[in-house]
Amino acid sequence: MGYSKDQLLARLKELQIDFSQYEHPVVLNVEAQAKYVGNMGGALSKNLFLKDKKHRYYIVSALADTKVDMKVLSQRLGLGKGGLRMAPEEALGEILQVPLGCVTPFAVVNESASHVSLLLDKGLKTQECCFFHPLSNDMSISVNVQGLDKFLKSIGRDPSYIDLEANPLVGKDQPPDLAVLVPSGSTVLPDFPEKAPSLQDSTGNVSAGNNSASAKAVKPSVNVQNVKKKSVDGQRPSIPSADAGKFVEELLDRASALLLSEISEDSIKQHGGLLGAEVANNFRKCLTEDLKNLATIFKNTAYTEGFYAGTHYQTKRP
Amino acid sequence: MEKKEDNQQEEEQVVNPWEVSGKDGGKIDYDKLIDKFGCQKLDQSFIDRVERLTSRPPHVFLRRGVFFAHRDFNEILDAYERGDKFYLYTGRGPSSEALHLGHLVPFMFTKYLQDAFKVPLVIQLTDDEKCMWKNLSVEESQRLARENAKDIIACGFDISRTFIFSDFDYVGGAFYKNMVKVAKCVTYNKAVGIFGFTGEDHIGKVSFPPVQAAPSFPSSFPHLFSGKDDLLCLIPCAIDQDPYFRMTRDVAPRIGYHKPALIEASFFPALQGETGKMSASDPNSAIYVTDSAKDINYKVNKHAYTGGQESMEKHRQYGANLEVDIPIKYLSFFLEDDAELEHIKKDYGAGRMLTGEVKKRLIEVLTELVERHRTARAAVTDETVDAFMAVRPLPNMFD
Numbered sequence: 001m002g003y004s005k006d007q008l009l010a011r012l013k014e015l016q017i018d019f020s021q022y023e024h025p026v027v028l029n030v031e032a033q034a035k036y037v038g039n040m041g042g043a044l045s046k047n048l049f050l051k052d053k054k055h056r057y058y059i060v061s062a063l064a065d066t067k068v069d070m071k072v073l074s075q076r077l078g079l080g081k082g083g084l085r086m087a088p089e090e091a092l093g094e095i096l097q098v099p100l101g102c103v104t105p106f107a108v109v110n111e112s113a114s115h116v117s118l119l120l121d122k123g124l125k126t127q128e129c130c131f132f133h134p135l136s137n138d139m140s141i142s143v144n145v146q147g148l149d150k151f152l153k154s155i156g157r158d159p160s161y162i163d164l165e166a167n168p169l170v171g172k173d174q175p176p177d178l179a180v181l182v183p184s185g186s187t188v189l190p191d192f193p194e195k196a197p198s199l200q201d202s203t204g205n206v207s208a209g210n211n212s213a214s215a216k217a218v219k220p221s222v223n224v225q226n227v228k229k230k231s232v233d234g235q236r237p238s239i240p241s242a243d244a245g246k247f248v249e250e251l252l253d254r255a256s257a258l259l260l261s262e263i264s265e266d267s268i269k270q271h272g273g274l275l276g277a278e279v280a281n282n283f284r285k286c287l288t289e290d291l292k293n294l295a296t297i298f299k300n301t302a303y304t305e306g307f308y309a310g311t312h313y314q315t316k317r318p
Numbered sequence: 319m320e321k322k323e324d325n326q327q328e329e330e331q332v333v334n335p336w337e338v339s340g341k342d343g344g345k346i347d348y349d350k351l352i353d354k355f356g357c358q359k360l361d362q363s364f365i366d367r368v369e370r371l372t373s374r375p376p377h378v379f380l381r382r383g384v385f386f387a388h389r390d391f392n393e394i395l396d397a398y399e400r401g402d403k404f405y406l407y408t409g410r411g412p413s414s415e416a417l418h419l420g421h422l423v424p425f426m427f428t429k430y431l432q433d434a435f436k437v438p439l440v441i442q443l444t445d446d447e448k449c450m451w452k453n454l455s456v457e458e459s460q461r462l463a464r465e466n467a468k469d470i471i472a473c474g475f476d477i478s479r480t481f482i483f484s485d486f487d488y489v490g491g492a493f494y495k496n497m498v499k500v501a502k503c504v505t506y507n508k509a510v511g512i513f514g515f516t517g518e519d520h521i522g523k524v525s526f527p528p529v530q531a532a533p534s535f536p537s538s539f540p541h542l543f544s545g546k547d548d549l550l551c552l553i554p555c556a557i558d559q560d561p562y563f564r565m566t567r568d569v570a571p572r573i574g575y576h577k578p579a580l581i582e583a584s585f586f587p588a589l590q591g592e593t594g595k596m597s598a599s600d601p602n603s604a605i606y607v608t609d610s611a612k613d614i615n616y617k618v619n620k621h622a623y624t625g626g627q628e629s630m631e632k633h634r635q636y637g638a639n640l641e642v643d644i645p646i647k648y649l650s651f652f653l654e655d656d657a658e659l660e661h662i663k664k665d666y667g668a669g670r671m672l673t674g675e676v677k678k679r680l681i682e683v684l685t686e687l688v689e690r691h692r693t694a695r696a697a698v699t700d701e702t703v704d705a706f707m708a709v710r711p712l713p714n715m716f717d
Contacts, residue, residue, distance in 0.1 A: 065610050123608075130603065168700060171510050293474060295692050297697045300477045300705075307705040 002097025002110050005136040011109075017147040026138045027249070028101030030064050033131070033140060042142035043127035047103035049096060051087040052079050055197055056183045057095060057113075061105045062121030063130070066164050073119075076168065078176035102137040105148065109135075109155055117183045122161040192205075242302035250294055256288060329362050332358040333558050334514070336451070338585060345592045347622040348386065348557075348584055355560050357582065359385045367395055372434040376510060379583070381425050382650045386523070387557060389567065390579035398435060403716050404550040405543070406431055407533045407578070409442035409471065412462040413452050417469045418604035419684070420586030422691070423651070425473040427583070428554045438479040438542065438715035441470060442533050450522040460486055467703050469607055472694035475706075481542060482706045485529055493538040497528040512561050521695050531566040534578035540664040551578040587647055591623035607692065611685045618645065618681050626673035638676075639671035645673070645680045650658065652683050660672075 012019055024036035030046050038044065044064040048133060051057050052074075062068055074084040092098060096107040106121065107113055114193045124130050129144040143151075170176045175315060262279045271278045330343045333351060340346045352359055360380075369376045379385050394404050408428045410421070432439050443466060445459040454462070463484040470482065488605035489497070506524070509515055515524050534551050536543035545547055553563060560582065567577040588596040588603045596604045602621045605614055625643030640646050640663060653659050662679065665671035 065608075065613075068497055122415075126414075126608075165696075166700075290690060296474045296476070297694055300471070300702055301697060303477045304699070304702045304705045307710075308701050308709065312710075 001110070003135055005134050005139060008106055008109065008134050009141075011154075012141075012143075013148075013149065017143060017150055019141045019143040019147060021134070021139055021141045021213050023139050026101075028137065030100045034064075034120055037140045037142070040131075040142065042129040042131045043124070045124065045130050045132055047105070047132070049092060049103045050084050051091065051181075052077070052083050052107055054083075055088060057091065057116040058084070058119055058181075058183075059096075059103060059105060059107065059116055060119045060121075060165050061124070061132070062165070063123040063127065066123045067168070068164050072167050073164070073178075075170045076166075076176050076178040077169075077182050079182070093129070098133070098135055099137060102133045102135065104133040104135065106132060106135055106151070108152070108157060110120040117181050118157065118159070118162045119164075119178070119181060120148075121158055121164045123164070124148075168289045172226055198257075242298050244298075247294065247298045251291060252296075253289060254290060258283060281299055321358045322525055333563055335558055335643060338558050340593065343419065346585060351557060352387050355387075355557070357389050357557075357560065357580065357699070358391075360386050360388050360581070363397075364391060368434070370423075370706045371395060371398060372439075377427060377430040377434075378654055379423070379430075381656060383584075384423065384461075384651060385427060385554070385581050385583045387482070387582040388580055389563075390577060391552070391581050394550055394579045397550055402548075402550070403437055404435075404552050404579075405437055405536065405715075406439040407442070407551050407553050408439070408555060409444060409533070410466055410532070411444045411448050411451075412459065412466040413454075415462060415465050415607065416601075416606050417466065418596065418606045419652075419687075420604060422473060422607070423586055424554055424556060424583060425470055425475075429474050431552070432476060432479065434480075436717065438712055439475065439481070440533055440539060440542070441475075441480065442483040442530070443467060443482065443484040444530065446489070446522075446529065447526055449486075450520070452528065456486065460484060464700075464703055467706065468698045469691075471698050471702060471706055472607075472664075472691050473696060476495045477706060479712050481539070481709075481712065482703075482705060483647060483709075484707070487707070488709075489529065491541045493532050496532040496535050496538045499573045500528040500531045500566070500569050501525065503572050504565060508565075512565055518653075527562055527565060530562045531569065534563070534566050534570070535575050542712060542715070548576070553578050555580065555582060557582040558585075586651070587644060589617060589621045589623070589644060591642060591644060605684055605688070607695070609687060609688060614684050614688060615681050618677050618684070622677065622680075624673045624677075627669075628671070633671045633672065638673065640667050643676075645676045649676070649680055649683065652687060653679075678707055 009019075009021070020040075020042075022037050022040060027033045027036065030044055034044055045061055046064045046066075046068075047062075048060040048068065049057065050060060050070075058072070058077075060068060070084050071081055075081060077083070088096075089100065092100060092103070095110075095112050096103065096274075097112055098104065098108045099109050103116055108118055109114055125145045127145070129142045130148075131140045131142045132148075133139065134141045139218065149159045162178060162181075168177050258278065262282055268275055269279070324540075331346055331350070332339050333346070338346070349359075360383075365376050365380050368380065397404060408424055410425075428439060431437070443463040445463040448454055448462070449456055450460040450550055463486075467484075499701055504527070509524060509527065513527065532538045534553065536546055536549040537553065555563075560580070563578060563580055570577045586596070590603060590604070602617055605617060609617070611697055622644045623642065624645060625639030625641065627636055628637065636644075642664075646666065647662060649659055649662065655664075662671060662676060666673075
């Protein structure tokens with residue numbers, strides 16, 4: 001039978017691991033959890049339960065704000081581009097023995113989860129303490145990273161912290177950097193009928209069909225998302241290339257956004273024929289720093305590409 | 319090492335590379351510091367001269383007196399006017415992964431100097447120092463150095479004129495020769511006098527200062543400045559680093575080198591106020607470059623120390639105490655528009671503007687800054703770091 005919340009808490013006390021506990025009504029996602037413990041001083045975590053095509057399972061435990069790109073993670077694990085999916089609902093109960101919305105690194109205490117790989121966000125280490133569910137979602141406990149490590153080591157797990165936002169090159173000469181974290185166990189689990197993946201959203205804990213609330217937490221800023229996406233989507237893995245087309249698009253996006261906000265009925269009334277000069281002035285004032293920033297990024301990326309090519313060309317000769 | 323000075327100097331403020339605290343836990347007296355250290359105040363005539371020579375508006379940190387002291391900055395400007403160039407040298411001790419805005423201040427200013435004067439820059443990551451002082455493993459300090467390098471690169475340095483190096487990677491060769499030359503000129507007693515070493519400190523610490531001194535001399539970088547032994551060096555840094563460079567300037571003429579010039583900044587206040595300490599273990603004491611818009615909103619609203627009055631009526635009557643108000647201080651660092659800042663200070667000081675409005679403006683400014691930094695940071699890969707840190711020629715470094 002799976003570990004219960006009380007058994008886990010008792011175990012933590014036995015190991016003399018400091019933690020604070022907060023009871024609250026059952027929560028199914030980070031957004032809801034934040035309502036109760038968001039201001040308690042600890043960092044919120046988001047926890048994903050994933051599976052790959054060979055029925056191997058992974059728990060990804062990260063800071064709520066860390067961006068987790070499943071495609072990149074999949075490649076870094078050596079699973080190819082689309083190798084990772086959210087695990088089906090049933091797996092939560094069967095393997096982790098926790099209820100919906102309760103994925104937590106502590107779940108690996110269960111025997112049934114012994115082959116589940118645990119990927120921890122190195123961002124967790126930067127926080128004084130972090131919130132996790134103690135095998136039940138009517139409570140959150142905050143522990144510091146050392147405490148979590150101690151617990152994991154006590155059950156024979158070696159905690160591995162990784163930079164989830166890193167996007168390293170994976171190719172012929174560069175092996176996937178996280179491949180070592182893929183479970184090597186020989187237990188083959190039956191494939192659960194995949195009827196539930198739509199219930200899970202990318203913020204992690206399985207939400208009860210309500211996607212809009214959690215979707216908000218995924219996009220802290222449109223701009224940042226755009227740039228990161230642009231450099232990852234539709235290209236060779238992981239070298240952001242200095243793409244002139246994308247660069248110009250980004251510049252024009254910002255310029256158009258500013259232009260649209262500057263030209264309104266009011267501003268036309270106010271400035272009349274001189275609106276052009278006024279807008280041109282504001283362009284310089286508001287956009288210079290941003291555009292210089294983008295141009296510098298472009299230059300540095302182009303230089304890096306050239307540098308990389310220059311320092312590697314000899315090895316490509318037959 | 320950290321608390322050595324306390325017993326004798328309870329009455330005085332303490333400013334050295336490892337400890338900064340005001341008299342009786344109060345504010346730092348910068349005029350006294352300039353007197354005690356023997357550096358010069360950076361007055362308006364300098365700022366005007368910089369504007370004239372670079373044909374662009376002086377950086378906000380100059381206009382607001384953030385960089386307020388110098389040594390021999392006039393020599394640098396004289397040389398520049400003659401057509402002689404110089405190079406920039408700054409650095410960071412990579413003790414933690416989390417960088418906050420205070421850490422970025424010297425880098426933001428150095429970037430401006432690089433762009434305005436069109437000169438090359440070397441950035442030293444003192445991973446060996448942190449390995450020794452913070453007792454990190456060699457691997458961990460090297461890892462942190464590379465991580466910090468990414469945030470530094472995100473400040474927008476020009477890759478075609480910037481060389482970033484970590485001590486563990488670079489020390490050796492010509493650099494080490496200069497370290498030895500410097501070391502020979504500083505007696506153990508002198509080092510104790512400057513840095514406060516004791517019999518309990520390990521010899522690694524005692525032998526570290528020449529490592530921070532060596533980048534001040536162009537011959538330490540033969541791949542960049544070979545044949546240019548006369549090249550001057552300007553070091554933008556926070557004023558607590560002054561002891562290292564006082565030592566360096568003392569030694570330089572004795573080994574036949576030019577003294578490096580310095581331009582020094584005051585300290586970035588913690589969110590809870592001047593008397594508070596920014597600490598890596600208290601995430602609410604500073605705004606981090608990884609903070610989300612929500613975090614910034616929360617931290618400024620809940621943790622910034624303000625000079626506003628307790629009640630709306632009192633505030634309208636007496637106005638805010640601008641001396642201690644942190645949002646105003648932060649705005650003076652980061653709000654570009656002089657006119658707008660003046661207007662806010664006037665209205666807030668007179669009680670016409672409320673603390674909430676000032677905080678709101680600050681949150682806007684900080685969010686924009688942090689977002690821009692994050693965009694740039696997201697584009698920095700390990701290959702970019704490799705390129706910045708490669709020992710390579712920089713052919714256009716003065717163009």
